[in-house]
């Protein structure tokens with residue numbers, strides 16, 4: 758968001774209460790680039806996850822963030838779980854996840870010799886990313902376009918009249934105008 762906003766305004770601040778950027782969930786997660794197979798079709802989460810998957814690979818390529826498009830196997834043991842896999846595949850296809858394929862025991866074995874499964878759903882668009890490197894790159898990229906950051910600083914109050922426009926398509930606010938009170942955390 759800071760990157761997008763800083764293309765238009767010169768007074769954009771990224772505010773972080775911790776001593777360094779990226780000390781929250783974003784560097785402590787599993788580093789999975791999710792495909793979007795699980796979300797309900799038609800939901801905003803499904804739409805954003807599927808489009809975000811492609812955008813994240815493009816961003817990682819463009820900014821040399823370590824990542825790997827390794828794919829994922831969702832495995833099944835027995836007929837009941839295989840039926841659930843087919844439903845999951847349908848769900849993923851409805852969300853626009855590309856390349857989903859049900860594979861048999863032999864295909865699972867060929868790919869992952871230590872996994873015992875009767876079948877699996879192959880999800881080629883899943884991957885992994887170095888979360889730490891991603892956050893650092895995301896943090897530095899907006900700075901190239903003049904945004905600033907403040908660490909050890911807490912945004913304590915947001916202006917109600919500006920937050921109402923937060924998600925408006927024609928943004929007329931600047932982030933700094935939303936920050937009424939900026940105090941040092943230490």
Ligand SMILES: Cc1cc2nc3c(=O)[nH]c(=O)nc-3n(C[C@H](O)[C@H](O)[C@H](O)COP(=O)(O)OP(=O)(O)OC[C@H]3O[C@@H](n4cnc5c(N)ncnc54)[C@H](O)[C@@H]3O)c2cc1C
Nearest residue numbers: 772773774775779780781782783786787788789910911912
């Ligand atoms: C265990 C776990 C595993 C996960 N695995 C994955 C995964 O594999 N793949 C995936 O895509 N997602 C995963 N997620 C989800 C993902 O990590 C989060 O959706 C994402 O990190 C949220 O990013 P964020 O910027 O909203 O929050 P954060 O990364 O937490 O950033 C918010 C920042 O705002 C700061 N802050 C808060 N309040 C203030 C204030 N008043 N003033 C100043 N600063 C403030 C915080 O200190 C924090 O640094 C996982 C989540 C968890 C918990």
